[in-house]
Amino acid sequence: MSDNIIDVKDLVKVYGSEVGNKVLRGLSFQIKKGEFISIIGPSGSGKSTLLNILGALDSPTNGKVMIKGEEIGSLSDSKQANFRNRNMGFVFQFHHLLPEFTALENVLIPSWIMDNKQSKEGESNLQRARQLLSLVGLSVFEDKIITKLSGGQKQRVAIARSLMNKPGIVYADEPTGNLDSETTDKIYELLRDINKELNTTFILVTHDRYLAARADRTIEIVDGKIRV
Amino acid sequence: MWFEFKVAWRFLKSGKTQSILILLGIAIGVSVQVFLGSLIGGLQQDLITQTVGSSPHITLLSEDQIPRPLITGMDGSGRIITFTGKDEGINRWQLLVDFLQQFPDITAVSPMIDGSGFAIRGEKTLPVLLRGVDIKNVDKIYELVDSVEEGKSNVSGNNILLGTEMAKELKLDINDVIQLKTSKGITDRFIVNGIFDLGSKDINNSWIFLSRQRAENFLNSRDKVSSIELQVNDVFTSNIIADQIVSSYSDIKAESWQRNNQSLLTALESQSSSSLVIQVFIIIAVTLGIASVLAVSVVQKSRQIGILKAMGTEKKRIGLIFLIEGALLGFSGAIIGAAFGVGLSKLFVNLVRNSAGEPLFPIQTDTVFILISISIATFAGMIAALIPARNSAKLKPVEVIRGV
Numbered sequence: 001m002s003d004n005i006i007d008v009k010d011l012v013k014v015y016g017s018e019v020g021n022k023v024l025r026g027l028s029f030q031i032k033k034g035e036f037i038s039i040i041g042p043s044g045s046g047k048s049t050l051l052n053i054l055g056a057l058d059s060p061t062n063g064k065v066m067i068k069g070e071e072i073g074s075l076s077d078s079k080q081a082n083f084r085n086r087n088m089g090f091v092f093q094f095h096h097l098l099p100e101f102t103a104l105e106n107v108l109i110p111s112w113i114m115d116n117k118q119s120k121e122g123e124s125n126l127q128r129a130r131q132l133l134s135l136v137g138l139s140v141f142e143d144k145i146i147t148k149l150s151g152g153q154k155q156r157v158a159i160a161r162s163l164m165n166k167p168g169i170v171y172a173d174e175p176t177g178n179l180d181s182e183t184t185d186k187i188y189e190l191l192r193d194i195n196k197e198l199n200t201t202f203i204l205v206t207h208d209r210y211l212a213a214r215a216d217r218t219i220e221i222v223d224g225k226i227r228v
Numbered sequence: 229m230w231f232e233f234k235v236a237w238r239f240l241k242s243g244k245t246q247s248i249l250i251l252l253g254i255a256i257g258v259s260v261q262v263f264l265g266s267l268i269g270g271l272q273q274d275l276i277t278q279t280v281g282s283s284p285h286i287t288l289l290s291e292d293q294i295p296r297p298l299i300t301g302m303d304g305s306g307r308i309i310t311f312t313g314k315d316e317g318i319n320r321w322q323l324l325v326d327f328l329q330q331f332p333d334i335t336a337v338s339p340m341i342d343g344s345g346f347a348i349r350g351e352k353t354l355p356v357l358l359r360g361v362d363i364k365n366v367d368k369i370y371e372l373v374d375s376v377e378e379g380k381s382n383v384s385g386n387n388i389l390l391g392t393e394m395a396k397e398l399k400l401d402i403n404d405v406i407q408l409k410t411s412k413g414i415t416d417r418f419i420v421n422g423i424f425d426l427g428s429k430d431i432n433n434s435w436i437f438l439s440r441q442r443a444e445n446f447l448n449s450r451d452k453v454s455s456i457e458l459q460v461n462d463v464f465t466s467n468i469i470a471d472q473i474v475s476s477y478s479d480i481k482a483e484s485w486q487r488n489n490q491s492l493l494t495a496l497e498s499q500s501s502s503s504l505v506i507q508v509f510i511i512i513a514v515t516l517g518i519a520s521v522l523a524v525s526v527v528q529k530s531r532q533i534g535i536l537k538a539m540g541t542e543k544k545r546i547g548l549i550f551l552i553e554g555a556l557l558g559f560s561g562a563i564i565g566a567a568f569g570v571g572l573s574k575l576f577v578n579l580v581r582n583s584a585g586e587p588l589f590p591i592q593t594d595t596v597f598i599l600i601s602i603s604i605a606t607f608a609g610m611i612a613a614l615i616p617a618r619n620s621a622k623l624k625p626v627e628v629i630r631g632v
Binding site for chain 1: 230231234235238239241242531532534535536537538539540541542543544545625626629
């Protein structure tokens, strides 16, 4: 058994039945636990598709994606859902928080999905959500409805949410894409701190070369292939 | 369920206008249903009370003396003897009354000696029905004592009770003397002890109550009664009880109100089924309303659905959110509607009155019926949510997350 948390072999993704729509043309790579990886590439290179497949949100046409020793493509829909809930955190470009809920509730949602019964753990979940919000510096906004927060604040709530179930991997797709450079720096520092403190694996998709360069390792994708 | 319930609740709350509008729609539907049901229920109950409330449910008579063969020959032929109607009446009726009193469902037993005759006062003569009764027994059927408008309800000796119409016609007052003549020509004088109003012009114009003992010799009906009138607990068991009596006493004929009022009952039944049809269409309209709101809601909330799925919510749990939304809408709309419907019924009873200021008829608000309406609406809400729930399950998180 290797210490690779992610093992990708000959990954191919084709959209539709036309041959021309080959988005990923045979990728192979490994990622170790606790690594901070950046994926870069021009738009349309297939980096978001790769992230979706790694996150079990999309399935590969060919090839194998092993995460924590589990071939996620072969899992049933509901098993994939459970796997995502327990092992992965997501931070999207447009934060994707639920506007019907407060900041604290949004952070709690992954734990609600995991533990439906709201038993004794409910209390400790609440504590954890509060800790995470204070970690991203938003303690005072706990009970604010999402729509009242600024773009940077929303993104920080999304980061807190992605960590709620103590996932092994956090996927971030252009998390700073629509933020100013000062906020971008803060968000990056935050992710880095969490990466070091909790030994969480981070996979960050970005087209910001400056940001990408600060990662442990960069995977560059051009035309559906890894550029070496 | 807790998580799905919470999300369903927030989704409904966030689309406030939409939720309130559909709630109103459901509430109006259910209130019409409750009001209509109560109105028709009350109307029917009132009609039945009017028909059988103060009248016998079953009348026992002696079997008609039908011609029957006395001696049957080997070849099936026989001599036919026909009885005349001279001996009509129920013999050994005391035994029959004892037998009837063993039925727990029979609430009133009143043996009657009836005979036709005439009431004569001065120049005027009116045809009458003389009814020999025990006041205590007949009161249980006709509520005679309470119906006496003037005088008392004493029929001992030569005291009689007669109706308001007859009193007007013959210009009679309490303690006036009146001459009665039977169909057999026997005449005697009686004293008016009370004047009653039994609610029917016919009866008020023709019935005269006297004591059974007096009727026995006045109408020459010793040891016999003409009929025995009965009331039963549940008016809709009159046929069954009538048949039970006949099966024990084959020489008795039992007429039930149900058989005598077949056309009324048929009318009531068709009224019930037409009200049912209206209610079914209301339910269908309510269901379609909920379905359309939820279908729109699935589209509106597709981003949220995608996010919840990305975070690991299973398909069936997303579907459950919409089922709960449907049930919540159906249930709360129905509660509001039921309250509104009951209020409407009460208002109707209080506003629509006859000239005397009394409610036209009582409206029955049947709790069981209302509870059934509420559960049907809740169930309809869930049925309505099925298609939107299926559509939500089909949504792929990637498609939602990719776009803004």
